[in-house]
Amino acid sequence: MITDIILEVVLPIFVLIGIGILMQRAFQLDLYTLAKINFYYITPAAVFMSMYESEMSPKLLGTVTLFYVIYVTALYIIGRITAKRRKFSRGMRAAFTNSLILDNSGNYGLPINDLVFKGDPLAGSVQALIMSLQSLLTFTYGVISIQGAKTEGLYRHAIIGFLKMPVSYALILGLLLHALDVPLPVFVSQPLMYADQSLVAIALLTLGAQIIKYPLRLRRFDVYLSVALRLLAAPAIGILIVFTLGLEGIPAQALIIASGMPVGVNTSILAEEYQNEPDFAAQTVLLSTILNVITITGLISLAKLVA
Structure with a gap:
């Protein structure tokens, strides 16, 4: 099983990241444009299609949201x-x-x-919801925590950042049209499907181009501590919450795997934007992404065994 996971899931992921690294070194890609394409088209389209084709019941949607709230609170x-x-x-x-x-x-x-669930709509819907909640957290708490609660204009910036997030609108619109069973005309559905199908390649090429910006330094203990908690403690908490909530099957597996992601690139982007420990943030992103090749392999195997 582990060999299959490495060959069919992990290796393709890191091959694409590696191609992104090579392309960035060779061509100095425009990361700003790549990020905009991902943020404003590819990812919202993928989230919309996941929600529109969702097999999540209202109860499961609430349970996944509860999982995320408990999970983030514990890590906080x-x-x-x-x-x-x-x-x-x-x-x-x-x-x-x-x-x-x-x-x-x-x-x-x-x-x-x-890649793990081979495009399963239910698994995709669970991950899309987690990603949407994560985006909300980034542009609210993520900004507030750095700026400080008494900074002038803080809440205005946080609200503006949230309102600019297309992922949230895609999530709500997808759920609404799914609930109302509204058919999509081909000229709308086809571009969304093309974007959805390109997500894996475009997102991972972009990630590779982004992380190569950060030189790897191996001298900060605090970086190792952060990465250990992110890659080991976080999935342990996720598994515990999944069992506590009584989740089973694909939703349980998807949440367990989702709890083992590396540090988000947005962590470094916010740190650079507000000049708050940018070196620390960059190192956690890079090191956790590199080491995740090991931890995510084990976590996928574990998720399929226990859930």
Whole structure:
């Protein structure tokens, strides 16, 4: 089973990331444009189609949302306690906590889900919902934690950032049209399907181009601590919550795998944007993505055995 997972899921993921790295080195790709294509077209289209074709019941949707709330809360508490014991500065506390709760559920998690479950609509819907909730968290808590609650204009920026997120609108519209059983005309559905089908390749090429920006340094203990909590403690918490909520089958497997994603690229983007521990954030993104080749292989195997 592990060999199959490596050959059919993990290796294709990292081959595409590797191609993105090579293309970035050779051509100096326009990362801003790539990110915009992903953020404003490819990912919203994939989320919309996942929700539109969703097999999630209202009960399951609520359960997945509850899972995410408990999961993020647990990681937040761990992050704050660890930061306090390590006597981090206020800025470092925010960066460290963000590295635990802001994972790469979008341009890494969605392709992983698609390859593991071979495009299963139910599994895709679960991951799309997790990614949408993660985007909401990024542009609310993620911004607030860095800027500080008393910064002038903070809440306005957070609200504006949230309102600019097309993923949220795609999620709601997809669920609404699914609930109303509204058929899509071909001139609408076909471009959305093309975007959905291109998600794996485009998202992972972009991720490879993004992470090569960050030089790998192996001297910061705090980076190792963050990565260990992100790749080991987070999935352990996810498994515990899945069993506590009584989830089984594909939803349980999808959530267990979703809990083992590496640190999100948005963590580094926010750190750079607000000049808050950008080196630490960049190192956690890069190292957790590299080491995830090991941990995600084990987690996929475990998910299929226990759920």
